[in-house]
Amino acid sequence: MAAPLNFRHLYYFWVVAKEGGIARAAERLGMAVQTVSAQVRALEQSLGHALFKPAGRALALTEAGEAAMGYADQIFQLGEELPAAVRDAATGQGLRLRVGISDGLPKLVVRHLLQPALEGGTTRLLCHEDEFDRLLADLALHRLDAVLSDRTAPSNPNLRLYSHKLGDAxxxxxxxxALAGRKARRFPECLAGMPLLLPTSHAAVRPRIDQWLEREGLHPRVAGEFEDSALLAAFGRSGMGAFPASRWSREELQSDPAVVLLGETPDLVETFYLVSAERRIQHPLVQRLLG
Structure with a gap:
């Protein structure tokens, strides 16, 4: 049976890797250089592999060191979050859910997708919006509990990520x-005579929209393209042009007298996913989202 991992040794290794050298790490830790060096050597001996190699006057990670650093990052990131998690549980603030929101995802849809986790009123929700790839990196390091997106996570042998389909809209x-009132043609032919506002290619649904317009023989003037769906809808409401929106956004938009529903395209759908760092979900709030 292998000896248990010495987390003190691992911590000293982690600081040395972060600082790029033993001297700087010793200064940060307030310890002697010899002591830090001995702790790192002890970890290397217990793992059976060298973790550092010389790089000029500094140190660089070996391949084994890169692997160890990946796990150390996860371990100490979780350690930094432990006091807040304990405090929340002790003070009755409920479970905390850290969700990454892919920046191409419609904001009204996000609210719909997250609603199951908010039922009960004791959830502490932390939302981080960013580019999809950067969110996946944070998820792999367990800085996030889940990522919501309009696409699946790409296959990557270095990242163990799992995509769970939430639904189609x-x-x-x-x-x-004012614009709709001047067009006598029925949907979808009426779109040909209107300026259109569309999501950029940043959104997974954009190629499907382009293909649908081509199949329908529609060649409208694209008056604007937006990465942010809320901004797209805001310009549409202001009168700039017609625009698509998810079914889950329909109720709110129909309550706005400034816009009119032209029609629906049941064969043109957005698909939404939850990406997790574990195949079998353990977090109870993430389980609610999938339920």
Whole structure:
């Protein structure tokens, strides 16, 4: 049976890797250089592999060191979060859910997708919006509990990530009331005579929209492209042009007298996913999202 891992040795290794050298790590730790060096050597002996190699006057990680650093990052990141988790549990603040929101995801859809985790009123929700790849890196380091996106995680042997389908939502098409009132043609032919506001290629649904327009023989003037769906809808409401929106955004948009529902495209859908760092979900709030 292997000897248990000495986490003190691992911590000293982690600081040395972060600082790029034993002298700087010793200064940060307030310890003697010889002591830090001995702790790192003890970890290397217990693991059976060298973790550092010379790089000029500094140290660089070996391949074994890179692997050890990946785990050390996760371990000490979780350690930094432990006091807050204990405090929240002790003070009755409920479970904390850290969710990454892919920046191409419609904001009204995000609210719909997260609603199951908010039922009960004791959830502490932390949302981080960023580029999909950066969110996946944070998820792999357990800085996030889940990532919501309109696409699956790409295959990467260095990242153990799992994509869970949450559902499909057909697109509806809206137009400013003044613009829609001037068009006598029925949907979808009426789109050909209107300026359109569309998501950029940043959104997974954009190629499907382009293909649908081509199949319908529609060649409208694209008046604007937006990465942020909320900004797209805001410009549409202001009168700039017609625009698509997810079915889960339809109720809120229909309550706005400034826009009119033109029609629906049941064969043109957005698909939404939850990406996790574990195949079998343990976090109870993430389980709610999947349920």
């Amino acid at each position: 057909p697109l509806s098409w809206f137009a400013p009331a």
